[in-house]
Amino acid sequence: MIIKKYVVSTMNEAVTKIRHELGKDAVIISQRKMRKKGFTGLFSKKVIEVTAAVEEINKSKKNTKNRVEVKKDSVKDSLEAIKKAVEIQRDNKEVVLQQKNVEESIDKNIKRDFNIIKSEDNLLREIKDMKNILNDIMDSKNVSLKNGSPIYKTLRDYDLKEEIIEEIISRMKLESDDLDEKEKLKKVLVSMISVTETKEQGVIVLIGPTGVGKTTTIAKLAGKFALIEKKTVGLITVDTYRIGAVEQLKTYADIMDIPFKVVFSIKDMESAVEAMQNCDVILVDTTGRSSKNKMQISELRAFIDKTHSENLHLVISCTTKNSDIKSIVEGYRVLNYNNVIITKLDETTTYGSILNILKEAKKPLSYVSIGQNVPDDITTLTTEELVNLITGVESIC
Numbered sequence: 001m002i003i004k005k006y007v008v009s010t011m012n013e014a015v016t017k018i019r020h021e022l023g024k025d026a027v028i029i030s031q032r033k034m035r036k037k038g039f040t041g042l043f044s045k046k047v048i049e050v051t052a053a054v055e056e057i058n059k060s061k062k063n064t065k066n067r068v069e070v071k072k073d074s075v076k077d078s079l080e081a082i083k084k085a086v087e088i089q090r091d092n093k094e095v096v097l098q099q100k101n102v103e104e105s106i107d108k109n110i111k112r113d114f115n116i117i118k119s120e121d122n123l124l125r126e127i128k129d130m131k132n133i134l135n136d137i138m139d140s141k142n143v144s145l146k147n148g149s150p151i152y153k154t155l156r157d158y159d160l161k162e163e164i165i166e167e168i169i170s171r172m173k174l175e176s177d178d179l180d181e182k183e184k185l186k187k188v189l190v191s192m193i194s195v196t197e198t199k200e201q202g203v204i205v206l207i208g209p210t211g212v213g214k215t216t217t218i219a220k221l222a223g224k225f226a227l228i229e230k231k232t233v234g235l236i237t238v239d240t241y242r243i244g245a246v247e248q249l250k251t252y253a254d255i256m257d258i259p260f261k262v263v264f265s266i267k268d269m270e271s272a273v274e275a276m277q278n279c280d281v282i283l284v285d286t287t288g289r290s291s292k293n294k295m296q297i298s299e300l301r302a303f304i305d306k307t308h309s310e311n312l313h314l315v316i317s318c319t320t321k322n323s324d325i326k327s328i329v330e331g332y333r334v335l336n337y338n339n340v341i342i343t344k345l346d347e348t349t350t351y352g353s354i355l356n357i358l359k360e361a362k363k364p365l366s367y368v369s370i371g372q373n374v375p376d377d378i379t380t381l382t383t384e385e386l387v388n389l390i391t392g393v394e395s396i397c
């Protein structure tokens with residue numbers, strides 16, 4: 001509390017001063033009239049001594065309290081701020097830590113992935129190495145097969161082409177172990193050969209290289225159909241190129257008493273076929289051409305097209321060299337033959353060429369010719385019979 005004395009002349013003057021100095025909360029504690037002290041005090045004018053007080057302590061307390069509260073508040077704020085700052089910092093640290101962790105885990109993942117890739121690479125390399133080793137083993141096995149295996153030697157004795165021998169051996173490896181080598185071989189050969197159910201009607205055309213036996217085969221077929229099967233047969237030849245070719249077939253036609261026509265031009269072919277429409281079978285003989293002569297093959301094609309035949313047989317001798325088989329079957333392929341006739345089986349002791357020819361032509365076998373005799377030396381064979389021939393179980397005597 002602030003207590004202050006005022007010596008004033010009037011109370012109004014005291015109140016004004018008190019209000020001014022102590023504020024409106026100040027209270028007048030006491031007042032008394034008195035003479036001014038000093039030398040002239042006894043005779044001096046009377047004055048009023050006013051004592052006033054004001055609750056300063058409370059105010060200051062309040063202020064202090066306020067200050068403390070303010071301080072407290074500010075401390076609190078500061079603390080909060082610090083706390084926040086710390087938290088932010090910690091958060092930041094955590095973020096940094098988290099970031100670091102994420103980075104570390106990414107690093108780890110990359111490293112792990114890299115290791116996986118590395119190990120995959122290693123695995124692939126190992127698989128490749130193993131494959132190479134296996135191939136080497138297989139190769140050495142093949143080499144040993146080639147060099148000494150009985151099956152390889154046998155197949156070579158059959159006169160089979162090298163690539164066909166390899167195919168047979170690899171296919172045999174896939175067969176069940178319950179079967180012995182002979183059974184395996186037979187099974188594989190049967191699967192590699194196909195024979196056709198020959199369509200013995202309509203127009204049948206024979207094509208093929210020179211001297212393979214086309215004309216003889218035509219005569220044999222004519223005899224088979226006309227004499228044995230009692231079919232009506234017509235003969236047509238376009239072979240006016242070779243001297244004596246027409247006479248050769250005409251002789252057979254006369255003996256068998258069947259109609260015979262010689263076609264000189266492409267135009268004549270259609271009318272010749274039409275003239276024999278009443279025949280069950282029309283056999284067409286063609287000029288022997290080299291499969292390498294594309295012009296001759298195209299000319300032949302023009303004749304064949306006019307027959308409208310869908311029954312074309314490529315005639316090829318089983319004595320044909322392996323190296324020539326490919327060029328013959330490929331050279332004639334443009335004519336779209338759908339069957340193969342193999343001739344002169346009687347002229348050989350090994351029959352591997354049957355498979356060599358059929359594998360190259362990729363067409364089924366219709367007939368085999370087994371000698372010069374007309375009409376007897378022609379026959380069809382089943383797959384089993386062919387396999388028996390190839391494997392030497394049977395032979396053409």
Ligand SMILES: Nc1nc2c(ncn2[C@@H]2O[C@H](COP(=O)(O)OP(=O)(O)OP(=O)(O)O)[C@@H](O)[C@H]2O)c(=O)[nH]1
Nearest residue numbers: 210211212213214215216288343344369370371372
């Ligand atoms: N050993 C034997 N000889 C055959 C066979 N087929 C035909 N020949 C003979 O082979 C020779 C030629 O027969 P062709 O029928 O004239 O042959 P081609 O294919 O008509 O000949 P080109 O008309 O000149 O192309 C003849 O001597 C036939 O007797 C057969 O299966 N075995």
Ligand SMILES: [Mg+2]
Nearest residue numbers: 214215239245
């Ligand atoms: Mg001929």
